[in-house]
Amino acid sequence: MVTRQHITILQINDTHGYLEPHRELFWEGNRAVYRTTGGYARILTIFNQVRKECDGAVIALDNGDTLHGTFPAVNSQGEALIEPLNVLGLDAWTAHWDFAYGAKRLSELAKRLNHPLLALNCFHQETGVLAYKPFTVIERSGMRVGVIGIAATIIDKTMPKHFSHGLRFTLGNEELPGQIRVLREREKVDLVVVLSHLGFPQDFKLATEVPGIDVLLSGHTHNRMIEPCKVNNTTIMQSGCHGSFVGRLDVEMSSEGARVRHQLIEVDESFTEDSEMVRVVERAIAPHRKMLSEIVGHTSTALNRNTLLEATMDNLLLQAIADAAGTTIAFSNGWRYGAPIPPGPVTVNDLWNIIPSNPPVSVVDLFGGEMMSMIEENLEHTFAVDPYHQMGGYLKRCLGINVYVKLENPPGSRVQQLFVDGRPVEPAQVYSVAFVTAQAVPEKYGRNRRELDTHAVDALKNYFARHDEVEAELRKSIVAV
DSSP states (O other): OOOEEEEEEEEEOOOTTOOSOEEEEEEETTEEEEEEEOOHHHHHHHHHHHHHHTTTOEEEEEOSOOSOSSHHHHHTTTHHHHHHHHHHTOSEEOOSGGGGGOHHHHHHHHHHSSSOBBOTTEEETTTOOBSSBSEEEEEETTEEEEEEEEOOGGGGTTSOGGGGTTEEEOOSTTTHHHHHHIIIIISOOSEEEEEEOSOHHHHHHHHHHOTTOSEEEOOSSOOBOSSOEEETTEEEEOBOSTTOEEEEEEEEEETTEEEEEEEEEEOOTTSOOOHHHHHHHHHHHGGGHHHHTOEEEEESSOBOOOOSSOOHHHHHHHHHHHHHHTOSEEEEOOOOOOOOBOSEEEEHHHHHHHOTTOOEEEEEEEEHHHHHHHHHHHHHHHHOSSGGGOOSSSOOEEESEEEEEOTTSOTTOOEEEEEETTEEOOTTOEEEEEESSTTTSOTTSOEEEEEEEEEHHHHHHHHHHTOSSBOOOOOOSEEEO
16 A cells, blocks of 8 residues: 655745735737736735645745845835744745845844744854754654755855855855755655755756755746756756745655646735735835835836846836936846836836845946956856856846847857947947946946945936936847847
């Protein structure tokens, strides 16, 4: 007789502080459509429905990018998310942008959550001691499940320095086999789950190298995986972003092995909102709702970050910061997060969703040769053949330049031509460039770096004030040839 055990795993990843329903972009054939999705109140409804259906044999996990990304989250330094997360009833999480308020603040917040922060790859610099638990063991319906956390490896490599002050991060691939052995041999778990914020390409490679992972929950790259990926006996899944989706994985264990059934659940309006969570979320947002709902202008362009080489949302941001700085050239980071904005009215809340950290607008002088090197470096960080060398989000966003690239070429040889203001770049010429954040123009590039009195959100407000209707269509700033 075959004995069977069942466990259901629920995943949210890269929710980025989106407590309420919002618009999300979906591709339908050759066009983008926008639907209202997400919201913690609907996510809780889904969680509770599955918990009831499975008689409590459910584990709910969060891949991180949880405490940052919207005005209520950033304004409260993550405080606004604590009560909603505890009501959601998660079992564990890991982190990335959650370090934006510094390691000390993140530790304070983590202690107030009812579920542990896991990171086998985050160490105190001075002592080499792990900063957080590497794993937790969860028992449900007679099954022992070991969950191992891997935080984003790029926190001390490409993120602002204060994110990682006092900490160092590894990739986690060297530490992982030992933690799996502990779970299998000492903890006697039935199932090993890795909760990772490395991103799908790195997670895929990790699963090919490290045996013994039953399930790998991936985050960071915002993949909407309609079907899970199976590699080296590991099932990998990832579930979009902004809380627009919940990933569900039903695992049936028996002496014959494991069977899995996957579902990517769109958190749409067919799900009712849990009344308790509605009240909890309202407490977090109510003090800001009037300010955030103010209309600042209108856009004729659908603004989104759903395209890799260039995006309309970032074109708007670049236009605004170049206008504020009086330059024709501008750079910003290739962020993935930021709910899209269909053509029509734009609110203050939309602006904070575009750039929630609200950094100052800055200016720097770059040699043309430096600009070329900076773009080559960013291309390698984004498209490295070895996934372990990939370091971040989408490609750097650019205004005032046109770059033609061969993505398949080796590092340092991808840029075919670079034009500045319509003319071939002059390597020895100095160009004045507007930018936001050191991720856009790393500190090793340029000279005469200075911050302006204007911050990004105000630059956007001022830009809208000067235009009856803004447009920010794709400009072929970066073209793959």
